[in-house]
Amino acid sequence: MAVQKPTQPAPGKPAPDSTRRSEKSRRAIYDAALALVVEVGYPKTTIEGIAARAGVGKQTIYRWWSSKADVLMEAFLDLALREAGPAPYTFPDTGDLAADVKGVLRATVDQMNDPRFDVPSRALAAEGVVNEQLGRELVAKLMQPSLDLYIDRLRAAQDAGQVRPEIDPRIALELFISPLAQRWLQHTGPISHEYTDALVDYALHGLAPR
Amino acid sequence: MAVQKPTQPAPGKPAPDSTRRSEKSRRAIYDAALALVVEVGYPKTTIEGIAARAGVGKQTIYRWWSSKADVLMEAFLDLALREAGPAPYTFPDTGDLAADVKGVLRATVDQMNDPRFDVPSRALAAEGVVNEQLGRELVAKLMQPSLDLYIDRLRAAQDAGQVRPEIDPRIALELFISPLAQRWLQHTGPISHEYTDALVDYALHGLAPR
Amino acid sequence: MAVQKPTQPAPGKPAPDSTRRSEKSRRAIYDAALALVVEVGYPKTTIEGIAARAGVGKQTIYRWWSSKADVLMEAFLDLALREAGPAPYTFPDTGDLAADVKGVLRATVDQMNDPRFDVPSRALAAEGVVNEQLGRELVAKLMQPSLDLYIDRLRAAQDAGQVRPEIDPRIALELFISPLAQRWLQHTGPISHEYTDALVDYALHGLAPR
Amino acid sequence: MAVQKPTQPAPGKPAPDSTRRSEKSRRAIYDAALALVVEVGYPKTTIEGIAARAGVGKQTIYRWWSSKADVLMEAFLDLALREAGPAPYTFPDTGDLAADVKGVLRATVDQMNDPRFDVPSRALAAEGVVNEQLGRELVAKLMQPSLDLYIDRLRAAQDAGQVRPEIDPRIALELFISPLAQRWLQHTGPISHEYTDALVDYALHGLAPR
DNA sequence: ATCTAAACGAGACGGTACGTCCTGTCTTTCG
DNA sequence: CGAAAGACAGGACGTACCGTCTCGTTTAGAT
Incomplete structure (x- = not known):
C-alpha cells in the first residue's frame, strides 16, 4: 500500500509502482524514440510522436520519464548496453x-x-x-x-x-x-x-x- | 555578416529591402534576445517573447532572420564585436x-x-x-x-x-x-x-x- | 430497483454475482457521488473522483454501473427513499x-x-x-x-x-x-x-x- | 492600441480585437458545431472536433468563446435568426x-x-x-x-x-x-x-x- | 475449518480531449 | 513600403479522465 520511492522525497506526485511496469511498453518506447531521432532529427521528435509510434498512451511516457531528453537518454543507454554485449567494458x-x-x-x-x-x-x-x-x-x-x-x-x-x-x-x-x-x-x-x-x-x- | 541571403535569388519571397531596415528594431531585438536567453534559458526563449520584449512585431523578426538560433547568433556576434572593441583580434x-x-x-x-x-x-x-x-x-x-x-x-x-x-x-x-x-x-x-x-x-x- | 440487468443475457461479460456484492462499497459510492455533485457540480464529478473519495477501486464502480449518470441516479433514488421514510407515497x-x-x-x-x-x-x-x-x-x-x-x-x-x-x-x-x-x-x-x-x-x- | 472590451473588467486576458475577426471562420465554426451536434450528439461534440471540421485552429475558438456550450448557443442563435428571416417576431x-x-x-x-x-x-x-x-x-x-x-x-x-x-x-x-x-x-x-x-x-x- | 472463486483496492495501460503556448503566415493600420 | 499589432491554421505541450486490464488481498459460500 505504501507509495514507495524512498530514495526521493516525492515532492508532489504519488510515484508509480515500478513493479507493475509494462516491459513491452518500455521497449516499444525505446525503439520508437531512437528510430524517430534518426529519421526526423531530435527537434522534430516529439513525445506525442514517440507515443504514437510506440502504440502507447502519452501518459505512459510522462509516468516514467520527465522529458524527451530523459526518454532518449535511457533509450540510448539501453541501446549501448545491448550493443556492447554482456562483457562490455575493456x-x-x-x-x-x-x-x-x-x-x-x-x-x-x-x-x-x-x-x-x-x-x-x-x-x-x-x-x-x-x-x-x-x-x-x-x-x-x-x-x-x-x-x-x-x-x-x-x-x-x-x-x-x-x-x-x-x-x-x-x-x-x-x-x-x-x-x-x-x-x-x-x-x-x-x-x-x-x-x-x-x-x-x-x-x-x-x-x-x- | 549580411543577414539576408543576397546570394540566393529568393525563389518565392520578394526579398526585403535592407536599406530601409529599422536600426532601432534590430538593436532592440538583439538586446531582448540576449536578455531573455540569460534570464530564462534558451529553450524558454521564444520568438514571440523576443518580439514582445523588443516592442516589435513578430513579422519584423521573421522578415530578417530565419530562426531563433539565427537571431541569437547575430545578437551574440554583435555583442562579441562590441565587447572586443574596435581593434579586436590579436x-x-x-x-x-x-x-x-x-x-x-x-x-x-x-x-x-x-x-x-x-x-x-x-x-x-x-x-x-x-x-x-x-x-x-x-x-x-x-x-x-x-x-x-x-x-x-x-x-x-x-x-x-x-x-x-x-x-x-x-x-x-x-x-x-x-x-x-x-x-x-x-x-x-x-x-x-x-x-x-x-x-x-x-x-x-x-x-x-x- | 435491481442494479444489474438480469433481463439481459450478458452478451460478452460474465455478469457479476450480486449476492457477493459489498454493501459497504455501495454505500460509500452513493455518499461520495452525492457529496461530490453538491460540492463541485455534476460536470466536475468524475468516476475516478467518486472512487477515490469512496476508497474504492474504479472497477467496482464499472462492475455495477454503466455510467456516471447511472451511479448518480441510483444514489439519488436511494437518498430519496431514505428521506421519504418507510411509508413513502401518499x-x-x-x-x-x-x-x-x-x-x-x-x-x-x-x-x-x-x-x-x-x-x-x-x-x-x-x-x-x-x-x-x-x-x-x-x-x-x-x-x-x-x-x-x-x-x-x-x-x-x-x-x-x-x-x-x-x-x-x-x-x-x-x-x-x-x-x-x-x-x-x-x-x-x-x-x-x-x-x-x-x-x-x-x-x-x-x-x-x- | 487600447485593449477595448469596456463592458468587462478583463481580469487577465488581453481581449481580442473584434474588428479583425474572420467572418469566414465564424461561419465555419457555427456550421461545424451545429452539424456535429446533430450528427454525433452534444456530449461527443468536442471543441477539437468543431475546429477540425471547420478547418480552424483550436485557438480561434478559445479566442472568441469560453466553452462548447457558448459556441453552440451562438451558433443556434444565428441559425434561429437566419431561419426567422428579416421580420422575425410576430x-x-x-x-x-x-x-x-x-x-x-x-x-x-x-x-x-x-x-x-x-x-x-x-x-x-x-x-x-x-x-x-x-x-x-x-x-x-x-x-x-x-x-x-x-x-x-x-x-x-x-x-x-x-x-x-x-x-x-x-x-x-x-x-x-x-x-x-x-x-x-x-x-x-x-x-x-x-x-x-x-x-x-x-x-x-x-x-x-x- | 479449509478451500476456492469472486469481488475488491489499487493503479498501469492505450486513448481522447482538454486548454495553453508557440510557430510561421497573413492582413490591417499607421507613419 | 517597413513596421507594430495581432488574428489565423496548425500542432505539441503536459494534464485529467475515460474504460479496460491486470495485480495481489480479502471474503464469503461451498466443501
Missing part, C-alpha cells in the same frame, strides 16, 4: 600505449560515423550542454565508465615508465578524447583514423622539439 | 609560446565564467551540435577568426624552432582548446587557470618521458 | 382539491430549495434531456410514482364533481407541475408558495372569465 | 385568443420535431439546467423575445375581455408553454397538435366545472 593493454589508444580511438571514430549512434548521441550531447543536470547524468552514465578505462590504462603506462609520473591521467586523457569529440560535435574537421593517430602521437610526444 | 607574441598561450587561455577561462557569454554561447553551441548548417556558420563567424590567430602564433613558433616543423598547427591547437571547450560544455571538470596552464604544459611537452 | 385528500394540491406543491417547492435535492436532481434532469434512455428511466423510477398520485387525486376529484369529467388527468396534472418544474430548471422566475398557489387557482378556474 | 391576433395560441403552439410543435432544432436546443437546455449563468443567457437571448409576444397577446385579450383582468400574464403563459416544453424535454408524452390544442382549452377554461 581496454586493450599490449604494453604499447600508443597502439592501444589508437585502436580504441579508431573504434570510437567508427561509432561516430554510424548514424544509429551519431544522431542520438549528438542530440543528447546538445541537450546536456544547455541542461546541466542532464549533462551530468549523461557524463556519469554514458561516458564515465569509458573514461575510467582510459585512466586505468594511463596509470598502467605510468607504472611501466611510458608516461611521466607527474602527469594527471584525468587531464591527459582529454588530450586524446576532447579534440576528437570537439571535431565530431562541431563539424570542425574530418573524423578519420589518420586524425586520431596523429592526435595520439602529438599528445604523447608533445609539440615542442625534444 | 594574439600576443613575446617569444615565449607557453606563456602566450597560457595568457590567452586564461582570458578564455574568464569569459567562460561570465554568464553574459556563457549562457548564449552554450545555447548556440548546443544548437550547432544538432543543426549542422548553423554549426558551420557558428564556427566560421564566431570561432574561426580566433582559431586563425592560434594557427599564426603556432606557425611563428615553428619558425622560431619552438615547435617541431612536422606538426600540423590545425591539429596542434586542438590540444589546447578542445579539452577546455569540452570541460566547459560538458561540465566534466573545473574551469580554472591552473587547468589551462597544465594543458599547455602537457601539450607542449607530451605525456611520454623525454 | 397524497392528501381532504375533499378540497385546491388545498390538497397547493399543499403538495408547497412541499415540492421546499425540496427544490434544498441543495441536497436541488443539485443532484438538476444534474439528472439535464442528463435526461440529452440522453433519452436515461431520461425515461428517470421518469419511470423517480417521477412516475408521484405523478400517479396526482392522477389518482384528480380522478377522485372528478368523481366528486370538482373537476369536469371530460378532462384527461394525465394532461391536467401538467398544468400544475410543468410550470413549476420549468421555472425551477430554467431559473425563469422565483420558486415560492405564492407562485404555486396562483398556479393551482389559474389551472382550476382557467384564464377566461366565467 | 404573434397573430385574429381576435380569437384560443385559435391564435393554438396556431403558435402548433408551429412550436413542428419545430420541436425538426432535428435541426431539436438536437441543439435540447443540448443547450440541458446545459442551462446545470450551468445557471448559461441558463440565464439562454432564456434572455433565445426565449424571452418569444415570451414577450405571448405576454402582449394575453394583455390584448385582457383588454378585449377574453381573459380575466386579475390574471398575471407572466404566469398565465406558462400554462400553455411549460407543459409542452416539459413533455418535450423529458419525453413524458407525445408532442402533437392535439396535445397543444387540449392544453389551450384546459388552460383557458380551467379544470373545474363552471
Whole structure:
C-alpha cells in the first residue's frame, strides 16, 4: 500500500509502482524514440510522436520519464548496453600505449560515423550542454565508465615508465578524447583514423622539439 | 555578416529591402534576445517573447532572420564585436609560446565564467551540435577568426624552432582548446587557470618521458 | 430497483454475482457521488473522483454501473427513499382539491430549495434531456410514482364533481407541475408558495372569465 | 492600441480585437458545431472536433468563446435568426385568443420535431439546467423575445375581455408553454397538435366545472 | 475449518480531449 | 513600403479522465 520511492522525497506526485511496469511498453518506447531521432532529427521528435509510434498512451511516457531528453537518454543507454554485449567494458593493454589508444580511438571514430549512434548521441550531447543536470547524468552514465578505462590504462603506462609520473591521467586523457569529440560535435574537421593517430602521437610526444 | 541571403535569388519571397531596415528594431531585438536567453534559458526563449520584449512585431523578426538560433547568433556576434572593441583580434607574441598561450587561455577561462557569454554561447553551441548548417556558420563567424590567430602564433613558433616543423598547427591547437571547450560544455571538470596552464604544459611537452 | 440487468443475457461479460456484492462499497459510492455533485457540480464529478473519495477501486464502480449518470441516479433514488421514510407515497385528500394540491406543491417547492435535492436532481434532469434512455428511466423510477398520485387525486376529484369529467388527468396534472418544474430548471422566475398557489387557482378556474 | 472590451473588467486576458475577426471562420465554426451536434450528439461534440471540421485552429475558438456550450448557443442563435428571416417576431391576433395560441403552439410543435432544432436546443437546455449563468443567457437571448409576444397577446385579450383582468400574464403563459416544453424535454408524452390544442382549452377554461 | 472463486483496492495501460503556448503566415493600420 | 499589432491554421505541450486490464488481498459460500 505504501507509495514507495524512498530514495526521493516525492515532492508532489504519488510515484508509480515500478513493479507493475509494462516491459513491452518500455521497449516499444525505446525503439520508437531512437528510430524517430534518426529519421526526423531530435527537434522534430516529439513525445506525442514517440507515443504514437510506440502504440502507447502519452501518459505512459510522462509516468516514467520527465522529458524527451530523459526518454532518449535511457533509450540510448539501453541501446549501448545491448550493443556492447554482456562483457562490455575493456581496454586493450599490449604494453604499447600508443597502439592501444589508437585502436580504441579508431573504434570510437567508427561509432561516430554510424548514424544509429551519431544522431542520438549528438542530440543528447546538445541537450546536456544547455541542461546541466542532464549533462551530468549523461557524463556519469554514458561516458564515465569509458573514461575510467582510459585512466586505468594511463596509470598502467605510468607504472611501466611510458608516461611521466607527474602527469594527471584525468587531464591527459582529454588530450586524446576532447579534440576528437570537439571535431565530431562541431563539424570542425574530418573524423578519420589518420586524425586520431596523429592526435595520439602529438599528445604523447608533445609539440615542442625534444 | 549580411543577414539576408543576397546570394540566393529568393525563389518565392520578394526579398526585403535592407536599406530601409529599422536600426532601432534590430538593436532592440538583439538586446531582448540576449536578455531573455540569460534570464530564462534558451529553450524558454521564444520568438514571440523576443518580439514582445523588443516592442516589435513578430513579422519584423521573421522578415530578417530565419530562426531563433539565427537571431541569437547575430545578437551574440554583435555583442562579441562590441565587447572586443574596435581593434579586436590579436594574439600576443613575446617569444615565449607557453606563456602566450597560457595568457590567452586564461582570458578564455574568464569569459567562460561570465554568464553574459556563457549562457548564449552554450545555447548556440548546443544548437550547432544538432543543426549542422548553423554549426558551420557558428564556427566560421564566431570561432574561426580566433582559431586563425592560434594557427599564426603556432606557425611563428615553428619558425622560431619552438615547435617541431612536422606538426600540423590545425591539429596542434586542438590540444589546447578542445579539452577546455569540452570541460566547459560538458561540465566534466573545473574551469580554472591552473587547468589551462597544465594543458599547455602537457601539450607542449607530451605525456611520454623525454 | 435491481442494479444489474438480469433481463439481459450478458452478451460478452460474465455478469457479476450480486449476492457477493459489498454493501459497504455501495454505500460509500452513493455518499461520495452525492457529496461530490453538491460540492463541485455534476460536470466536475468524475468516476475516478467518486472512487477515490469512496476508497474504492474504479472497477467496482464499472462492475455495477454503466455510467456516471447511472451511479448518480441510483444514489439519488436511494437518498430519496431514505428521506421519504418507510411509508413513502401518499397524497392528501381532504375533499378540497385546491388545498390538497397547493399543499403538495408547497412541499415540492421546499425540496427544490434544498441543495441536497436541488443539485443532484438538476444534474439528472439535464442528463435526461440529452440522453433519452436515461431520461425515461428517470421518469419511470423517480417521477412516475408521484405523478400517479396526482392522477389518482384528480380522478377522485372528478368523481366528486370538482373537476369536469371530460378532462384527461394525465394532461391536467401538467398544468400544475410543468410550470413549476420549468421555472425551477430554467431559473425563469422565483420558486415560492405564492407562485404555486396562483398556479393551482389559474389551472382550476382557467384564464377566461366565467 | 487600447485593449477595448469596456463592458468587462478583463481580469487577465488581453481581449481580442473584434474588428479583425474572420467572418469566414465564424461561419465555419457555427456550421461545424451545429452539424456535429446533430450528427454525433452534444456530449461527443468536442471543441477539437468543431475546429477540425471547420478547418480552424483550436485557438480561434478559445479566442472568441469560453466553452462548447457558448459556441453552440451562438451558433443556434444565428441559425434561429437566419431561419426567422428579416421580420422575425410576430404573434397573430385574429381576435380569437384560443385559435391564435393554438396556431403558435402548433408551429412550436413542428419545430420541436425538426432535428435541426431539436438536437441543439435540447443540448443547450440541458446545459442551462446545470450551468445557471448559461441558463440565464439562454432564456434572455433565445426565449424571452418569444415570451414577450405571448405576454402582449394575453394583455390584448385582457383588454378585449377574453381573459380575466386579475390574471398575471407572466404566469398565465406558462400554462400553455411549460407543459409542452416539459413533455418535450423529458419525453413524458407525445408532442402533437392535439396535445397543444387540449392544453389551450384546459388552460383557458380551467379544470373545474363552471 | 479449509478451500476456492469472486469481488475488491489499487493503479498501469492505450486513448481522447482538454486548454495553453508557440510557430510561421497573413492582413490591417499607421507613419 | 517597413513596421507594430495581432488574428489565423496548425500542432505539441503536459494534464485529467475515460474504460479496460491486470495485480495481489480479502471474503464469503461451498466443501
